[in-house]
Amino acid sequence: MISGPSRRTLLTGAMAAPFLGGPATHASAGPPARPNVVVVLADDLGWGEVGFQGQRTIATPNLDRLAAEGVRFEAAYSGAPLCAPSRCALLTGLHAGHGTVRENPEGGPQRSLTDADLTFGGVMQLAGYDTACIGKWGFGPDLPGQPSHPNERGFAEFFGFIGHRAAHRYYPQRLWHNDRTVPLRGRSYAPDLFRRRAVRFIKKERERPFLLYFPTTLPHSPSVVPGGDAGPYEDRPWTGPNRRHAAQVGRLDADVAALVRALRDSGQAERTVVLFTSDNGPHSEKGVTPELFDSNGPFRGDKRDLYEGGIRVPMIAWSPGVKARVERRPVAFWDVLPTLADLAGMPVPEGLDGVSLRGALTGAGAPKRRHLIWNRPRKVQAIRRGRWKAVRFAPGIAGAGPRGRVELYDLRDDPGERRDLAAARPGLAADLLAELDRAIGPDPRKPYAPL
Known part of the structure; x- marks a missing residue:
């Protein structure tokens, strides 16, 4: 078992080279050495709910541009067809047949990470990165100072929801900032707070590279948007939940654009890799009709299913130095930790299920693999x-x-x-x-x- 680093015991690695500024170009053949990394994780966004995968009803122009300029993974798979085990696979490099968290709470206690769980945040901290998790962590208990807290699992800065169930509230009574709660009294839209905090983190002056893990709650049910206004979808002849779901996807697209704009405005885009994906297939909860949007594209099933529609997810890797291409070999969430370790110049931990996808970013292609595994005990x-x-x-x-x-x-x-x-x-x-x-x-x- 791994002795995973905690906030108190992490060592400091070598410092990063100075950042480069200027407009984005595609002059180089791959990502820069020791890049900044932004990992954006959507919540219940279906494979077919983005324009670059054929969506025609909901507009996602900013994600479509990233896909056109970066690497689009045609056969990307989540760690599970639902939240907690999928996030565990993403963070730890283990599929749900090996990982610590293999199930959602489903009426029982919230599953937790342990001191044994080295996350990609922990690896990047060891590499000398400034690390943050802003959004939905998804592992309990909802307490500070315990091994499953983001601060203890490699993220020096945390703002958002610790547990799984509280993250279903778009206007929460409170959020966590590191080991303290921030009272909100149901007056603030959580995704907007996450976006603003993430932009500030990106623009913070620093002399080393950073990792931002941005697990937003959009577009998970319920279909809630500020003021109930579905914007360009308000007059569509759909049910209210469907109109607002489309608006949630639009807000997700705009939030990603805000993060990329912050990278450009701060002169850091050239030295940054952005990875965008979703934790599982589309939901059909609280009145949302995935068939209306063709949310799973050509695939069968949706959230909770191990058919392709439940586990095939959109995935983009974007960096100004990465040439646009489509990667058709299968890749999976448990490849993210080895990839980030590789990009940061760190050895890939032994015994993981994942492999580094650096080749997909340089044009050499994703590695061949024996199999992919999913497990709902x-x-x-x-x-x-x-x-x-x-x-x-x-x-x-x-x-x-x-x-x-x-x-x-x-x-x-x-x-x-x-x-x-x-x-x-x-x-x-x-x-x-x-x-x-x-x-x-x-x-x-x-x-x-x-x-």
């Missing part, structure tokens, strides 16, 4: 190996009988998962499930001692 599991994907339902789940149910899909010929081939290819299905079982188990990480 006691409910459903899935494995993708090349063109083939197997999904296994536990007894009684999603209509499965007392022996459960196995489905097999050829994603090359059937990306929408409409033709179950398990009966026609039982040997292949059994082989994939055996590999899936071997991939699920205890934490495989090794102690991390890079300095």
Whole structure:
């Protein structure tokens, strides 16, 4: 197991080179050495809810521009089809068959990270980065001074929600700033506070690179926007929740634009990599109709499903030095920690499930991999190996009988998962499930001692 660094014990690495300013260009063939990093995580944004993936009803011009100028990952996968385990995979480099948090609370206690969990924030702190998490952390308990708090998991600055359930309130009674609560009394729209705080963090004067992790709550349900005004969607012949959901996606797009504008205004865009993605597929909660927006694109399923629509997510990597391209090889959330370690000049921790995606940013392409794994304990599991994907339902789940149910899909010929081939290819299905079982188990990480 890893001895993950806490806020009190992190060492300070080498300082960064001076920042470069000036307008953005595409002169170089990849990201700069030890770049600033901004990781933007949307909440329940579907693969098809952005223009660069074919969305025609909701406008996302700023994200579309980043996608056109950067690397668009055509087959990017979240860590899980719902919040907490997906974020755990993103932060720790482990899929949900190995990670500490493998389930959402679902009526029980909030799952927590532990002292064993080295996050990408911890790695970047060890590399000498100024680190911040602003937005929805998503792991309890909702208390300071405990191992699952962002300050203890590698983020020197934290502003937002600690726990999962409180983040469902767009006008909260309070937010956390590090180890103290900030009273708000339900008068402030949380995403606006996150954006302003993030812009200030970006523009802060410093002599070392920074990592900003920006897990916004947009566009998670409920569909709440300031004043209830859906802006350009107010007069559309839709239900109120659908109009306001579209407006939430528009606000998300504008918030990303504000962060990029802050990078440009402060002369730091040239030395920054921006990664944008979503924690899982689109939701259908509190009156929102994903079919209206074609939110999952050509895929089947949405949030909570291990069909492609629940785990295939939009992903962009943008930097002025990165040439525009489309990466078609599958990548996953557990690749983010190894990628950021690589970009920061740090050794990649041993025993992770992820691999560095530096090659995707330099034009060499994402690495080939053996398989991808998803695990919802006691409910459903899935494995993708090349063109083939197997999904296994536990007894009684999603209509499965007392022996459960196995489905097999050829994603090359059937990306929408409409033709179950398990009966026609039982040997292949059994082989994939055996590999899936071997991939699920205890934490495989090794102690991390890079300095």
